[in-house]
Amino acid sequence: xxxxxxxxxxxxxxxxxxxxxxxxxxxxxxxxxxxxxxxxxxxxxxxxxxxxxxxxxxxxxxxxxxxxxxxxxxxxxxxxxxxxxxxxxxxxxxxxxxxxxxxxxxxxxxxxxxxxxxxxxxxxxxxxxxxxxxxxxxxxxxxxxxxxxxxxxxxxxxxxxxxxxxxxxxxxxxxxxxxxxxxxxxxxxxxxxxxxxxxxxxxxxxxxxxxxxxxxxxxxxxxxxxxxxxxxxxxxxxxxxxxxxxxxxxxxxxxxxxxxxxxxxxxxxxxxxxxxxxxxxxxxxxxxxxxxxxxxxxxxxxxxxxxxxxxxxxxxxxxxxxxxxxxxxxxxxxxxxxxxxxxxxxxxxxxxxxxxxxxxxxxxxxxxxxxxxxxxxxxxxxxxxxxxxxxxxxxxxxxxxxxxxxxxxxxxxxxxxxxxxxxxxxxxxxxxxxxxxxxxxxxxxxxxxxxxxxxxxxxxxxxxxxxxxxxxxxxxxxxxxxxxxxxxxxxxxxxxxxxxxxxxxxxxxxxxxxxxxxxxxxxxxxxxxxxxxxxxxxxxxxxxxxxxxxxxxxxxxxxxxxxxxxxxxxx
RNA sequence: CGGGGCGUGGCGCAGUCCGGUUAGCGCGCGCGGUUUGGGACCGCGAGGUCGAAGGUUCGAAUCCUUUCGCCCCGACCA
Numbered sequence: 001x002x003x004x005x006x007x008x009x010x011x012x013x014x015x016x017x018x019x020x021x022x023x024x025x026x027x028x029x030x031x032x033x034x035x036x037x038x039x040x041x042x043x044x045x046x047x048x049x050x051x052x053x054x055x056x057x058x059x060x061x062x063x064x065x066x067x068x069x070x071x072x073x074x075x076x077x078x079x080x081x082x083x084x085x086x087x088x089x090x091x092x093x094x095x096x097x098x099x100x101x102x103x104x105x106x107x108x109x110x111x112x113x114x115x116x117x118x119x120x121x122x123x124x125x126x127x128x129x130x131x132x133x134x135x136x137x138x139x140x141x142x143x144x145x146x147x148x149x150x151x152x153x154x155x156x157x158x159x160x161x162x163x164x165x166x167x168x169x170x171x172x173x174x175x176x177x178x179x180x181x182x183x184x185x186x187x188x189x190x191x192x193x194x195x196x197x198x199x200x201x202x203x204x205x206x207x208x209x210x211x212x213x214x215x216x217x218x219x220x221x222x223x224x225x226x227x228x229x230x231x232x233x234x235x236x237x238x239x240x241x242x243x244x245x246x247x248x249x250x251x252x253x254x255x256x257x258x259x260x261x262x263x264x265x266x267x268x269x270x271x272x273x274x275x276x277x278x279x280x281x282x283x284x285x286x287x288x289x290x291x292x293x294x295x296x297x298x299x300x301x302x303x304x305x306x307x308x309x310x311x312x313x314x315x316x317x318x319x320x321x322x323x324x325x326x327x328x329x330x331x332x333x334x335x336x337x338x339x340x341x342x343x344x345x346x347x348x349x350x351x352x353x354x355x356x357x358x359x360x361x362x363x364x365x366x367x368x369x370x371x372x373x374x375x376x377x378x379x380x381x382x383x384x385x386x387x388x389x390x391x392x393x394x395x396x397x398x399x400x401x402x403x404x405x406x407x408x409x410x411x412x413x414x415x416x417x418x419x420x421x422x423x424x425x426x427x428x429x430x431x432x433x434x435x436x437x438x439x440x441x442x443x444x445x446x447x448x449x450x451x452x453x454x455x456x457x458x459x460x461x462x463x464x465x466x467x468x469x470x471x472x473x474x475x476x477x478x479x480x481x482x483x484x485x486x487x488x489x490x491x492x493x494x495x496x497x498x499x500x501x502x503x504x505x506x507x508x509x510x511x512x513x514x515x516x517x518x519x520x521x522x523x524x525x526x527x528x529x530x531x532x533x534x535x536x537x538x539x540x541x542x543x544x545x546x547x548x549x550x551x552x553x554x555x556x557x558x559x560x561x562x563x564x565x566x567x568x569x570x571x
Numbered sequence: 572c573g574g575g576g577c578g579u580g581g582c583g584c585a586g587u588c589c590g591g592u593u594a595g596c597g598c599g600c601g602c603g604g605u606u607u608g609g610g611a612c613c614g615c616g617a618g619g620u621c622g623a624a625g626g627u628u629c630g631a632a633u634c635c636u637u638u639c640g641c642c643c644c645g646a647c648c649a
Contacts, residue, residue: 011581011582011598011599012598012610013582013583013597013598013599014581014582014583015582016582016583017583017642018642019642019643034641036640036641037640037641037642109649138649140647140648140649142647142648143572143646143647144643144644144645144646144647146642146643151647151648151649152649155649156649157649158649159649208649209649217647217648218648316646413649414648414649415649416649417648417649450649451649452648452649453649454649455648455649456649484608486607486608487607487608488607516607517607517610518606518607518608518609518610518611519607519608519609519610520607520608520609520610520611521609521610522608522609522610523608523609523610524609524610525610527609536608538607538608539607539608540608548608
């Protein structure tokens with residue numbers, strides 16, 4: 001490919017103020033161009049990398065026994081209604097109506113479509129297991145797109161859906177896990193595999209593949225000794241017992257002229273933070289219930305865990321008015337002791353969820369549901385009873401992992417994930433069944449597996465760049481050689497043109513900078529675009545019949561004859 | 572959706588508060604010339620219904636109303 005005729009040439013004054021490196025570099029180097037927020041044009045250089053990533057993903061999916069299909073982008077809305085996901089999805093569905101009034105969702109993920117496809121066939125246990133996948137444009141009406149390709153509203157995703165018996169499932173899940181490890185390794189990426197929350201996808205467990213980096217949106221914890229790795233939403237930790245040997249003292253009311261914060265309580269009572277009760281009140285818009293989360297004072301409530309344990313979908317903080325007027329309590333002085341069981345005005349029920357950390361401490365203190373009144377020596381069971389006890393605590397750096405090592409906090413970009421879906425969809429959708437050995441109908445046990453191609457592309461750039469530009473791993477580089485012709489003499493031009501032809505004949509992918517530009521500009525663009533090798537043909541070098549070779553990311557220059565050069569580039 | 576900022580040639584901006592000739596500047600682009608190993612220089616030139624609609628006014632990029640879009644921070648995810 002000749003730079004002189006390339007559509008989408010590098011431009012240094014494009015996107016200069018973009019905050020995210022991959023966003024800026026991909027824009028300046030001419031890989032992408034923004035259309036509107038969260039929607040991008042992929043330019044000729046960009047699609048080359050995108051295609052290479054797809055090819056690698058495809059190779060490993062096929063090797064793992066998955067079979068490629070293509071599904072429609074418009075999904076009949078009935079399918080989403082069948083699984084209730086018109087209301088429960090985390091991303092807003094994009095909807096479309098055709099001229100006959102039929103409603104469709106623009107596909108954001110395709111579990112329902114996969115099930116619908118499979119149930120169009122008469123499948124026997126002999127056909128199991130199987131795993132079908134596709135590359136297709138996904139649409140998500142994200143509230144806020146950000147970071148260039150890192151979070152967009154339209155993107156190509158590889159999504160796979162496995163159908164099997166429950167017994168067969170584990171093997172498939174592991175095969176996908178292994179395939180993902182191989183994919184990201186071949187892509188030149190270091191990823192952590194992190195246990196995570198299933199969210200709106202459903203099912204019981206899942207793992208995210210996270211490319212570590214400052215700009216990542218995923219926060220997770222790792223125990224570097226044992227390898228335990230979990231997203232902050234699900235990370236668990238060992239809780240230390242505090243004062244369990246103490247005798248339970250008599251609960252007492254105490255005047256408390258204090259502010260509403262935890263620190264105010266510590267100061268007033270002169271007792272440790274961990275002995276204080278933290279009470280956080282939520283309202284779930286989906287089920288119209290209040291949820292009172294109670295936890296040890298030195299810990300924070302993990303809202304993802306809370307939602308899962310309490311069966312809530314759409315949790316928000318309760319307002320001060322709700323606390324005062326509907327629940328007859330007081331912000332900063334909420335307490336589960338004698339807490340009202342339903343809203344005075346609204347009649348909405350209250351569910352009290354206790355974190356298991358409350359079992360590690362006795363004689364706690366906290367508010368008394370009245371301004372400037374506290375309780376001391378509160379003990380669970382004796383003084384109050386939760387409706388539900390569960391782990392609803394947020395892990396923090398330095399805590400001990402379930403395996404005993406220290407938890408380290410990391411950030412990263414979620415580039416792929418694998419989900420156990422179980423019977424979630426096959427229970428919700430009719431006829432999602434095969435015939436077993438005895439001739440009876442059985443539900444499929446499912447899994448799904450996604451990789452965002454564009455995000456992966458951006459994550460590679462995040463991980464591989466310097467202040468001059470991108471440094472592509474060989475496997476995905478838009479070309480392997482940047483051939484820069486310096487000088488305009490007839491001889492130099494002829495030698496450079498000839499080398500370009502020779503490289504093409506040998507199927508060495510080359511970007512030929514044949515522009516009539518100054519050396520500085522060519523070197524700068526070579527560094528910006530970031531292909532693995534730069535070859536220079538110049539007026540100085542033609543007389544000696546040598547070519548200069550330099551690897552991107554290194555400062556070493558080599559002078560080589562043409563045969564030496566070709567041998568090196570072919571390897 | 573909440574909070575903050577911004578829409579002026581392809582890109583980055585000035586001008587807007589306080590209305591008044593032909594709307595400027597830098598980069599880029601085109602032509603001519605001098606240059607050619609880390610983003611050169613000189614000359615000439617093209618390119619703008621000032622996001623959109625409505626209003627106020629003798630007169631609007633500038634004031635008012637409405638609206639659309641974009642960026643940054645939060646709640647979501649491949």
